[in-house]
Amino acid sequence: VPDPSAADQSSCSVFYTPTSGAGTHTIRADYSGSPVHTASFDTFDITVTTRATRTTLTCDTPVAIAQDTPLRLYRSFRWGKNLELIVLDARQYRDPNFETDTDAHPKTMLGREQVTWLKNDLAATGAACVLAYWHKPRFTAGNYSDMSEFQPFWDALYAADADVVINGHDHNYQRYAPMTPTGVRDDARGIREFVAGTGGRSHYGIRADSRRESADGGTYGVLKLTLRATGYEWQFLSEAGRTFTDSGSGACH
DSSP states (O other): BOOOOOSSEEEEEOOOOOOSSEEEEEEEOOSSSSSEEEESSSEEEEEEETTEEEEEEEEEOOOOOOOTTTTOEEEEEEETEEEEEEEEOSSSSOOOSSSSOOSOOOSSOOOHHHHHHHHHHHHOOSSSSSEEEESSSSSSSSSSOOOGHHHHHHHHHTTTTTTTTESSSSSSSEESSSSSSTTTOOOTTTTTEEEEOOOOSSSOOOOOTTOOOOOOOOSSSEEEEEEEESEEEEEEETTOOOOOOOEEEEEEE
8 A cells, every 4th residue: 555654655555463673574465455474475575664563665666646545546647658557446445335235326346436537537548558457357267257346347448448458366377359348259349358367376277268368377477568559569478497478469449
């Protein structure tokens, strides 16, 4: 979570219960946003200074923190004149449980405010290419299955002729053909989805899916995207000693 009190607005904050004072601690982020202090869960080491139960560390990020909404996670930024990157939050903005779900006032896992912001942001962009990313995929066939709760994101992106969506969560690599928000192939206006959950935590299997064009469930690696004036190229860079790869190109809408 960005730290609004930090002088350097590229800083981030994590919260945990320390077992000792300042020094090198091991931090693992859980899904609730409250990292835990541990020594044995595929962790990484950072040097921190304890301030009560708060620990601040410096992050290197190109995303400028909006001073009026420093804790809002969803936002967008331009990369050059051709690309708009949209960061969406699939966890923190769901409607409250006590609200009644009605046809006139439907609840959403994504929050009406965030979905409205997304539509307005897409309407205002003049970028040639639009890429959006968040954690859980709309389409997947690995350890998980399609997640319809993210269709409002896809509805807004598809209506605005967005080009690429990148997700994680499923610990594998999957590349889908350009599709509509309901999963129908659309080579003219469809959005290409990548699932790139290959950062090193573990491997999940792959199930058959005719909508998919490439997949691998046993290789760690990085998805590299290169922006061109009117399109993009992708390449999956495997870990040392592995042979799986995937590459190609697409045109922006």
